[in-house]
Amino acid sequence: MQTKAVTAERTMYYGKKDVFVYRTYASPLQVQPIPESSFTGRSNTIMAMDIQAALKGKAFLSSFKDGDNSLVIATDSMKNFILHQAGEFTGSTMDDLLQYTAVKFLETYDHIQGVEMSGTQLPFKESGEDGAAETVYREHACEKPYAAVEAVRREDGTIVLEEHVSGVTSLHLIKVKGSSFAGFIRDEYTTLPETTDRPLFIYLDIFWRYSNKNHMRENYAAAEQIQHIAESVFRELDSPSIQKLIFDIGCRILKRFPQLAEVSFESNNRTWETIREEIPGSKEGKVFTEPRPPYGFQGFTVFREDMEEEI
Ligand SMILES: O=c1[nH]c(=O)c2[nH]c(=O)[nH]c2[nH]1
Known part of the structure; x- marks a missing residue:
């Protein structure tokens, strides 16, 4: 609740x-x-x-x-x-x-x-x-x-729609190459190596609000379309972090659907653990296994004013 x-x-x-x-x-x-x-x-x-x-x-x-x-x-x-x-x-x-x-x-x-x-x-x-x-x-x-x-x-007896959020939950997206994570703070607590190319696996929940509640009927943004935008942006862009990836997905969603006022994300890092970096005879093959807990997460809302550049 x-x-x-x-x-x-x-x-x-x-x-x-x-x-x-x-x-x-x-x-x-x-x-x-x-x-x-x-x-x-x-x-x-x-x-x-x-x-x-x-x-x-x-x-x-x-x-x-x-x-x-x-x-x-x-x-x-x-x-x-x-x-x-x-x-x-x-x-x-x-x-x-x-x-x-x-x-x-x-x-x-x-x-x-x-x-x-x-x-x-x-x-x-x-x-x-x-x-x-x-x-x-x-x-x-x-x-x-x-x-x-x-x-x-309301006090005057009228019934109004006060809140409306749409969403798509439990997107599980993996990109086998083309993601990195580097440049973060390195101090005595840091053991994570920097990666220039990691197999990024994310669990993603996306939620959006319309700028006007009537749009829900007239200009419906379907969960399937939002999901496909997330997949496209993930495929197209080399992301330096999940933080930037969800920001870029949010900008694309707002660009595609002018009827939306904001898009929010809750993401979860499920990047596989690397077991073998190289496989003899294979140019790009590697071996991974399930990540172990604990898992990282991010939460972010993209507003229309955040969309400076075309994505
Ligand atoms: O995309 C990421 N963002 C982080 O903040 C983070 N922290 C971490 O350990 N791995 C990652 N990956």
Whole structure:
């Protein structure tokens, strides 16, 4: 849950997580292709999602303090509500489904003040060599589209979308050569050698915000396209560090999608451990093994004003 007790304000919410929603034959998604990706949409024959919802509002105080459940919507009922709305939903993205359902919660129950919802999409790829099979899908590992929304009831009673973040999580990208890491502080704590060419393996989560919340429907940036941009920039550029790599990926994403205001990254260094630098008879072959913990990580947000040069 994103909500953290970092302010003097009381933390108070409750909800349901891991609501698995499988909606079949939702409206297909269509997007404009971009140079880095031939992706043009999803059939949405299966929209598979792991959804979380949290309800907020002063009305719930008595349930915590006095054990008064008279205003409690059981989390079991919340699960049923979410599953029901998945059948009413006519849109084509998880972002939209979350917004639709969060607003429905507020419209249905007057005493709720805010609803936070997030979801991870579980991609099912068309099965078959040419992807032509229309009814058989194989579950796809690794990268997953993500979305989170918060809808609130204002003082004047209007319901607004206060927060919306989209994302793609668990990209596992390896580039076997063309990455370096050198020039860092060398002191008595340094044992890491400088590398001019390392096999860089990163785990990457990417999150983005639209400059205007209406863009979510009119100018949707698909997780697949963001992923393909990340892969293209990784392939094209020789990076001096993961820090610079994620910055460059962020600039390219903002360049490609003017409707986005910012892109954030959480990266994890999973660079393989080198076992054999040289293999007799092989020009470039090496042998590596899994890295051992602990793992390095980076977090960074790229804003539009950061984009000075063309990438
Ligand atoms: O790209 C990197 N950035 C770092 O900050 C770092 N630190 C480290 O040990 N290896 C790496 N690699």
